[in-house]
Amino acid sequence: MAENSSSGGGNAGLAFIVGGVVVVLAIVAYFVFAGGGMTPKTQDVNVDVNLPKVEAPSLPGGN
Template sequence: MTDPNTPPERVVIVDRQPQTNVNVQPERRGGGGGFIAFLIGGLVIVVAVIAYVLLSGNNPVSDAADTNVDVDVNLPKMEAPNLPDIEPPTLPSPGPAPSN
């Protein structure tokens, strides 16, 4: 006979399958280099066009008209408007000292 004051035996049932995690790295794809090459090539072409325009012998600044211009602007003299005479407000005299 079993002692009523002792707890019953614990029966642990393990019914778990072993789990295996497989981490697969995605394959590296070499892309994006074509767009960067296209962008850099476009910038090189833009710089080449600007350099050609600035360094070619056809400088439009040397063909400009004389810029020595005499400008005389005569404006009427401005005066401030006359304001009405107003007596400034008087300051009130100080009140009696507080008693402590």
């Protein structure tokens, strides 16, 4: 009986790629859920909008 005695060298490359994907996902999850260690800066947003009064044009022959 002939048995396959390969050590699975092809699977080592796949395991390396999957490990890299897991590390990248862990880094992305850290920045998404923990805020990446960055403290948000508080900003005072004070907006004052003054617009001129808009009137409809008068119709010809109207009052």
